Amino acid sequence: MMITAVEAIPYAIPYTHPLTFASGSVATADHVLVRIHTDEGLIGEADAPPRPYTYGETQTSIANVVQDLFAPEMIGLDPLDRQKVHAIMHRTIHNQVAKGAVDIALWDLAGKAFGVPVHKMLGGWTDSLRVSHMLGFKPAEELLEEAHRFGEEYGITTFKLKVGRRPLHLDIEACRVLREGLGDNVEIYLDANRGWSANEAMEVLRRTDGLGLTLLEEPCDAKEAMSRRRLVERSPIPVVGDESVPTAGDASRELLSGGCNAICIKTARSGFTEATEILGLCTGLGVDVTMGNQIDTQVGSMATIAFGAAHRATAARAAELSNFLDMADDLLAHPLQIIDGRIAVRDLPGVGAPIDEDKLNRYRTDR
Missing domain, CATH: 3.30.390.10 (Enolase-like, N-terminal domain)
Incomplete structure (x- = not known):
């Protein structure tokens, strides 16, 4: 061939x-x-x-x-x-x-x-993944309403809250409103997308102590090496590297230097080959991994599912898979379904994401 x-x-x-x-x-x-x-x-x-x-x-x-x-x-x-x-x-x-x-x-x-199926070639650990839904910048009550809707319609019980705003009380209030409104059985974790300084992130952790938050992703720029190391040492929850760890080399640098103590894997930026290298590094060092979302389409989400379902470590946490629901359409020939908070792999050769040619012709911009 x-x-x-x-x-x-x-x-x-x-x-x-x-x-x-x-x-x-x-x-x-x-x-x-x-x-x-x-x-x-x-x-x-x-x-x-x-x-x-x-x-x-x-x-x-x-x-x-x-x-x-x-x-x-x-x-x-x-x-x-x-x-x-x-x-x-x-x-x-x-x-x-x-x-x-x-x-x-x-x-x-x-x-x-x-x-x-590629998920079998990569490891074949499970046939479905739990779904985490990302909540963007909105007033706290609107965030709670969205979380309730996704819980009721799709059975989702894990939410990533986008934070990193100033003043800090906007995000602190959102954390409190979500915890009070969703109860203790729903997982909530944070992603600041480098929006704070390390010291601001420590203040947010101090003021949200007791709310049961599980992870803090990319709180600040990794170039804040000393302050970020101090944050990781003092944080009661894992600090996840995301934008700072697109490659296996970056992941090893941040983990070994103390810049983070968990890793977000995104197949959209690493493919399956380098994602496997990153995963091996993490499992060897005993740090948690999450399967992230690059605001993927359903086609991109199928790649995340294929890799995430292949390995025990990547299937341990809910994967960020639901944001395609906010798209007006998709190229995937057979739409994904979230049932009881999970998305299943597809027993098809390859990644399992056949393209609808009519939709591709409709949305392509090079003609």
Whole structure:
């Protein structure tokens, strides 16, 4: 089998409810569908979600780096020789989302070639994941209303609260209102998206002590090395690295330097290959992992499900999988369903995310 062509197709689908957080706001999914074609007619596919305010990648940059830099060197290779493709991509630094999409598309191809679901190839631990829902910047009562709705409609009992606002009492109030309104059986954890300083994060932890919060993700910029180390040492809950740990090298640096003591894995920026390396590092060191969401489409969420369901450690916590519900539409041919707070893997060869060609033609922006 040989790679004959690589496509990077830009498309745009609006959100019905924009998500706002400390580092940005998303109103439209300006994504890129990466497709790797072979001489046997098999096609590997993956979704690439640009997050320019976080990683600096844009829809245009992803399409260009995939088609102009990676594709010419990939054509003619066996798609099963993933390390050869990674060697090509490794020459270009950064561009993690572009690289991640290429890697996932290669795994999708491998699964289709062998007739095996990728979640089985990666480990096959379970057949479904618990779902965590992200709550963006809103007044506290609106956040509580949204959490109740997702609990009643979908059975979700884990919520990530986006924080990082100033003044701090806005987020502190939200924590208290959610805990009082949802009760003790619902998990609540925080994600500040680098919105605070380390000292502000310590103040928030002090003032929310007793509310049963379980995690604090990316409270401040990792460049605050000394203050952040002090925060990690004093925090009563794990401090999770996210934007600061896009690669295995970054994860090892932050964990060994004391910059965090848990890791958020996002397949959209690491693919499956580097996500496996990051996971191995974390399990070896005995630190918790979460499966994060890059405000993914259903296509992207299927990749998270495939990886998360494959491993015991990634399936231990609820995965961030529900934000596609705020999109007006999706490219996935068969929509995902959240039942009793869980999403099941699909017993299909590859990642299990076949594309609706009519929808792709409707939303693509290169024609």
